[in-house]
Amino acid sequence: MNDEDKEAVYDDYAESSSDFDDMNDEDKEAVIKVRNMSDEQYMEYLKAESEAHTEKLRREVEEEVRKREEGSAERMRLENLARLQFQKREATRARAMKKYYDSHLSEESNFTSDIERYSSLYVFSFADANIQSRKYKDFIESLAEKNLSKVYFGFNKSLAKTVGLKKNKELRPGLHKVGIMLDVDDVGVLLTDQKSETEVISKFQEYSEFDFLKPGDTPNTTLVLEKNEVLQLPIRKTATKLFPILQKLGLPIKLSGRVIQLTDTFVVCEEGVRVTENATQILKHLSRKMFRHFIVPLCRWSADTGKTDYYVRSSVPLVVICGCCLCTSLNHWIINYHRPRRR
Numbered sequence: 507m508n509d510e511d512k513e514a515v516y517d518d519y520a521e522s523s524s525d526f527d528d529m530n531d532e533d534k535e536a537v538i539k540v541r542n543m544s545d546e547q548y549m550e551y552l553k554a555e556s557e558a559h560t561e562k563l564r565r566e567v568e569e570e571v572r573k574r575e576e577g578s579a580e581r582m583r584l585e586n587l588a589r590l591q592f593q594k595r596e597a598t599r600a601r602a603m604k605k606y607y608d609s610h611l612s613e614e615s616n617f618t619s620d621i622e623r624y625s626s627l628y629v630f631s632f633a634d635a636n637i638q639s640r641k642y643k644d645f646i647e648s649l650a651e652k653n654l655s656k657v658y659f660g661f662n663k664s665l666a667k668t669v670g671l672k673k674n675k676e677l678r679p680g681l682h683k684v685g686i687m688l689d690v691d692d693v694g695v696l697l698t699d700q701k702s703e704t705e706v707i708s709k710f711q712e713y714s715e716f717d718f719l720k721p722g723d724t725p726n727t728t729l730v731l732e733k734n735e736v737l738q739l740p741i742r743k744t745a746t747k748l749f750p751i752l753q754k755l756g757l758p759i760k761l762s763g764r765v766i767q768l769t770d771t772f773v774v775c776e777e778g779v780r781v782t783e784n785a786t787q788i789l790k791h792l793s794r795k796m797f798r799h800f801i802v803p804l805c806r807w808s809a810d811t812g813k814t815d816y817y818v819r820s821s822v823p824l825v826v827i828c829g830c831c832l833c834t835s836l837n838h839w840i841i842n843y844h845r846p847r848r849r
Contacts, residue, residue, distance in 0.1 A: 524707075584782035592722025596633050602725070617668055617695075620656055621677055624697035627807040629684060630710060633692040636717065636799040645713040645801075655698035663689060680812035687805050703806060707817075711843045716795035719775065721783045728835050729774040731757070737766045740793035751791060 543551060554776045621627065635642050649657050658665065668687035670676030676685070687693065700706055719725055731737070737759070739748060749761045758770040774788055775796070781789075789796060805816045 539728050572718065584784065585780060587723035588780050588782050590722075591720070591783075595698050601631070617658055617665065618677065620658075621669065621681075624656070625699050625701070626697070626703075626706075626811045627684060627692055627809075628679075628696040628698070628706060628710075629687045629803055629804045629806075630696060631693050632801040633802075634799055635713065635801050636715060637798075639715065642713065642799070649696055649709065653702060655696055658695040658697070665695060678809065678812070680807060680814050682805045683814040684805060692803065707803055707807075708802050713799075713801045715799045717797045718790050718795055718800060719781050719786050719797050721786055722780050723786075723797060724778055724780055725775045726777060726779045727796065729794070729796070731768050731772045731774060733771045734769050735768045736762075739766070741789075743791075743793075748791060752788065753787050755791075757788065 632642075646657055649655055665752045668677065669681040669685045669688065671682060671685040671689060673682045676682040688695070696706070698706060714761045737752075739745060745761060745764050749759065749766055752759055752766065756772075758768060758772055759766050760769050763846075775785050803817050805814055807814045
């Protein structure tokens with residue numbers, strides 16, 4: 507290396523490290539060492555530096571891959587745990603449903619006579635209802651107020667058999683189409699003399715309650731906490747008490763005075779993706795109830811016309827499809843539509 511090149515190297519080192527006089531002894535020795543190198547030594551030096559830099563990058567990439575694999579494995583573990591918890595709740599709910607049916611057994615003779623008596627029959631799904639809550643029980647009782655209506659539960663296939671699954675076996679004209687709706691789980695029957703269909707539908711829509719998501723549930727909305735966002739804390743919960751709990755659950759946060767602030771964007775849950783135990787704990791600590799319980803009216807049969815109208819979820823609250831248009835695809839949709847999202 508000629509003197510000019512060495513001076514350039516010296517200048518580079520000096521510029522990168524501010525003034526030479528301000529350098530520490532180690533940096534000064536490095537600069538002097540480079541200045542005194544021969545061409546061969548300098549080339550060896552550059553080669554060693556390049557190899558060291560390459561090795562550093564390789565280790566960083568391997569560490570990143572390892573972290574991603576560990577994160578993927580941990581996420582898979584959490585998802586499997588959530589799935590197991592979901593299955594456990596499903597078994598518990600099945601036992602609760604059996605107990606619920608046993609306490610609401612319907613005598614076939616009473617059901618038959620009441621169909622003859624009342625002018626309208628509604629089939630509704632309670633798959634998304636919280637059947638163990640006081641609010642749900644009060645709502646079901648309110649459906650049968652003033653002796654104008656009556657509610658039937660029980661083993662639905664027996665109710666379907668009573669009304670008739672085929673046209674030549676139906677109890678009253680048009681009821682075989684209702685039988686199709688009763689030949690599945692988690693549905694009930696409301697018999698009523700109320701003439702206003704709008705009032706009955708509005709009555710069904712009165713029942714609504716929110717609950718915390720449980721591991722394995724699939725939320726219908728995505729919750730994202732944005733970077734620099736200040737968390738809205740529940741009443742009677744302080745930032746100093748919640749901060750270590752939320753931090754342990756994986757939230758990227760910092761404590762700024764009396765508030766908790768996000769240091770990075772964090773996705774708590776995604777629409778249609780099963781939530782993990784961590785996500786449910788975060789939502790619970792933040793008092794975010796994202797699971798909605800409700801009752802869905804499925805169809806209405808009128809004794810006056812023998813016609814059955816089917817209610818279908820769409821962009822508007824309810825859409826009525828003419829009973830005469832019941833085709834195979836619609837039947838398939840109806841039967842699969844009200845499978846419970848949560849067990």
